[in-house]
Amino acid sequence: MRTNITTFLALLFTVLSCNLSKALTHHDSSSDPEMQRLLKKLDTVLDKEHIPGLMISIVRKDGILFSGGLGYADLEQKIMVNANTQFHLASVTKFFVAMGIQILISEGRLDLNDRLHDIAPEIPFTNPWESTNPVRIVHLLEHTSGFEDIHVSKMVNIERIPQKGIDAIRSVKSSFTSRWKPGERASYSNPGYNILGYIIEKISKRPWNEFLKLKLLNPLGMQHTTFDLSGNSQVSFAKGYDFSAGIFRPLPLYGPSSNGASSALVSDASDMSRFLHYLLTADENSNVLKPEDLDEMEKVHSTLASKRGLQTGYALGNDLFPNNKKIPLRGHNGKGEGIVSWIFFNRQKGIAYAISANANVNLYPVSRVIEEYLTQDVSAPTLSSVELDGHEIEPMLGYYQFLNPKNERWEFHKRIFGGIRLLSIAGDKLIVDRGHGRIDSLIHMGNKIFRVKGDIIPSVIVGTDDDGRPFFHGYGNGFYRKAPYAPILLQKTLIYLGLIAALLSMIYTVVGIPMALLRKISLMDLCLVLLPSLGMIAFFVSFRLLGKTEAVSKELLTYMNMTSISIFAGMLFLGISVALAAYLLYRRWMKIGKKWIKIALAFNTIFLFYLVVLFAVHGWIGVPVWLM
Incomplete structure (x- = not known):
C-alpha cells in the first residue's frame, strides 16, 4: 500500500512538473541578438553604478525571456551570479505575505474588514479611535493603520535564533500605536506585516513561512525560494556589499526583525521568473489565486484618497508606480544589508521583471534599460485632461x-x-x-x-x-x-535662528581661541561660545554616526556598546553644553561690559536652547538608541 502511494505521488509530481514546464517557455538568450545587446547595456550599467552582481528575471506572458545574472555574487571567492544564486529580497516579502492573506480570504477563512482586535486580542496595540475606526486587516496590508515603522534598535535579530509566535510580535510593540484614524492615510510600517504573518499562523495553524511554501511556493515550483529567519550565511547566497572610497566592503547578514514576515524572502532568478510568469498567466484553473483574487490585490481599499477615487498608491502588498512613460507598473522593492531588489509587472500588458543587486545602490539605471527593452514596441498613450472648475x-x-x-x-x-x-x-x-x-x-x-x-x-x-x-x-x-501657515513659519524661523546661532558660536569660537591664547579674553568667556560649539559638533558627528551605523552595522544599535554609547553621549552633550553655557552667561552677565556682546551671546543662548528643547521633546537627545 505504501509503495502504491509513493508511486502515485511521484507520478503526480512528474505530471505537475511537466505541465509547469509546458507553461513556461524559456527563450534561448544566447541566440537572441536583442537580448545580448540588453545584457551588454546592463553590464555597462553595473560598471558605472559599482554593482558587483545582478539577478535578472525578464518575463512576458508567452514565456521567460531571461533568467540569470551578471557579475559576482561573491567578490572574494570570484563566484558569478547565475540563475540559482539566491538573493535576499527584503521587503518584497510583503507581496508574498499579502498573497498568503488573500489565499485565506479566497478560502473564506478571513475577510479584509476583519478587526485585528477580534482576530488577535492578544496583540498589544493602541488605537484611540478603536470604537469608531478600528484597525482592520486591510489597514495592515495597505499600511494605513497609523503604526510607525520599525524602530532602530529592532531592525535586525543578531541572536540568529528565529523569533516566533506572540513573542515575536511583542518584540516590536513599540511601533503599535495608531497616530491617526486607521484608513485615513498610508505610512509604511514593517511591523504591520509581522502582525499579518502572525495572523496567517493563527488561522492556518502552521508557521506563516510553511503556509506560504505549501500554498504558494510549492504549487508554483519555486524550489529554491525560502525564508531566511536566522541570518546564517550559505554558499548559495549573494553577499551584500557597500561601496565607498573606491572599495567594496562586505556587509554582515542578519536575522530579520520579529517573525520575519516583513523581510525574510530569499529567491533566485529561476524561481522569480516562475512567480512573475504565474502573475501574468493566472486563470480560473490556477491552484494558487484566481485572476479576480489578483485583481483585488491591485485595488487600494482603505485610504481616504481611494475612497475619493484615486487608485494610485499602496494596495495589498504592492504599489503602483507612475514613472514609466508608456505603461504603469506595479510591484514592490526591498532593501537589506547591501542588497537592493525590485519587482515590477503589468498583468494587462503581460510584462514583468525582477532585479536584485548586491550593493547599496539605486536600481533605477538598471530598471530603465530593462523597461526600454520590454516596452520598445509599446506606444505612449494619448493623454487627455479636464478643465478645472x-x-x-x-x-x-x-x-x-x-x-x-x-x-x-x-x-x-x-x-x-x-x-x-x-x-x-x-x-x-x-x-x-x-x-x-x-x-x-x-x-x-x-x-x-x-x-x-x-x-x-x-x-x-x-x-x-x-x-x-x-x-x-x-x-x-x-x-x-x-x-494655517503662520505657526509653521514661526517654527521654521525659530529653527533657522537656532542654526544661525550654532554657526555664529563656531565663528566666535574660531575668533575667540587665539584671543584667549593672547589673554585678550578669559578662558571662562571663551567657554560661553566654545561649549555650545563643541556640543553642536558632537551632535552632528553622532547623528552622522547613527546614519552610517544604520546603513552598514545595524547590530551596533541593538545593544549597549561603544558606538551606541557614543551616539547617545554625543547627542546628550549638546544639551549639557548649551545648559552650561547658559549658566555661565548668567554668572558672568554683569562682568560683560559691551552691550553688543551681551546681545550676541544672549541671542546664541536663547536660540540654541530652543533647538535643544525641540530635539529633546522629539527624542533626539537623552534617549539611549539601544532602548528605542
Whole structure:
C-alpha cells in the first residue's frame, strides 16, 4: 500500500512538473541578438553604478525571456551570479505575505474588514479611535493603520535564533500605536506585516513561512525560494556589499526583525521568473489565486484618497508606480544589508521583471534599460485632461502640512519643512510649490484627480475629509492637510535662528581661541561660545554616526556598546553644553561690559536652547538608541 502511494505521488509530481514546464517557455538568450545587446547595456550599467552582481528575471506572458545574472555574487571567492544564486529580497516579502492573506480570504477563512482586535486580542496595540475606526486587516496590508515603522534598535535579530509566535510580535510593540484614524492615510510600517504573518499562523495553524511554501511556493515550483529567519550565511547566497572610497566592503547578514514576515524572502532568478510568469498567466484553473483574487490585490481599499477615487498608491502588498512613460507598473522593492531588489509587472500588458543587486545602490539605471527593452514596441498613450472648475478649487488653494511620516522621532522635521502650497489654477493645471524652487504642474483628469506633468497615470487627489477639511494626497503616499501657515513659519524661523546661532558660536569660537591664547579674553568667556560649539559638533558627528551605523552595522544599535554609547553621549552633550553655557552667561552677565556682546551671546543662548528643547521633546537627545 505504501509503495502504491509513493508511486502515485511521484507520478503526480512528474505530471505537475511537466505541465509547469509546458507553461513556461524559456527563450534561448544566447541566440537572441536583442537580448545580448540588453545584457551588454546592463553590464555597462553595473560598471558605472559599482554593482558587483545582478539577478535578472525578464518575463512576458508567452514565456521567460531571461533568467540569470551578471557579475559576482561573491567578490572574494570570484563566484558569478547565475540563475540559482539566491538573493535576499527584503521587503518584497510583503507581496508574498499579502498573497498568503488573500489565499485565506479566497478560502473564506478571513475577510479584509476583519478587526485585528477580534482576530488577535492578544496583540498589544493602541488605537484611540478603536470604537469608531478600528484597525482592520486591510489597514495592515495597505499600511494605513497609523503604526510607525520599525524602530532602530529592532531592525535586525543578531541572536540568529528565529523569533516566533506572540513573542515575536511583542518584540516590536513599540511601533503599535495608531497616530491617526486607521484608513485615513498610508505610512509604511514593517511591523504591520509581522502582525499579518502572525495572523496567517493563527488561522492556518502552521508557521506563516510553511503556509506560504505549501500554498504558494510549492504549487508554483519555486524550489529554491525560502525564508531566511536566522541570518546564517550559505554558499548559495549573494553577499551584500557597500561601496565607498573606491572599495567594496562586505556587509554582515542578519536575522530579520520579529517573525520575519516583513523581510525574510530569499529567491533566485529561476524561481522569480516562475512567480512573475504565474502573475501574468493566472486563470480560473490556477491552484494558487484566481485572476479576480489578483485583481483585488491591485485595488487600494482603505485610504481616504481611494475612497475619493484615486487608485494610485499602496494596495495589498504592492504599489503602483507612475514613472514609466508608456505603461504603469506595479510591484514592490526591498532593501537589506547591501542588497537592493525590485519587482515590477503589468498583468494587462503581460510584462514583468525582477532585479536584485548586491550593493547599496539605486536600481533605477538598471530598471530603465530593462523597461526600454520590454516596452520598445509599446506606444505612449494619448493623454487627455479636464478643465478645472476655478470656483470649486479656489477655496482649496493655500498651504498644506505634511502629516504622515514613517517615524515620529526621526522625521518630526518633515511636519515642519515638508509642506506644499497649492498656488494657482491655469486652465486644466493646478500649480504646486513643493519648496526649494520645485514648482509642479498637475494636470486635471477629472473629479479633482491629477497626474504630474510627464506621468501617464494620475497620482494626486485634492479633496475633503469626513469633517470637511481639505487634504492633498500625492507624491508617493504623502498626505497633506490644509493648515494655517503662520505657526509653521514661526517654527521654521525659530529653527533657522537656532542654526544661525550654532554657526555664529563656531565663528566666535574660531575668533575667540587665539584671543584667549593672547589673554585678550578669559578662558571662562571663551567657554560661553566654545561649549555650545563643541556640543553642536558632537551632535552632528553622532547623528552622522547613527546614519552610517544604520546603513552598514545595524547590530551596533541593538545593544549597549561603544558606538551606541557614543551616539547617545554625543547627542546628550549638546544639551549639557548649551545648559552650561547658559549658566555661565548668567554668572558672568554683569562682568560683560559691551552691550553688543551681551546681545550676541544672549541671542546664541536663547536660540540654541530652543533647538535643544525641540530635539529633546522629539527624542533626539537623552534617549539611549539601544532602548528605542
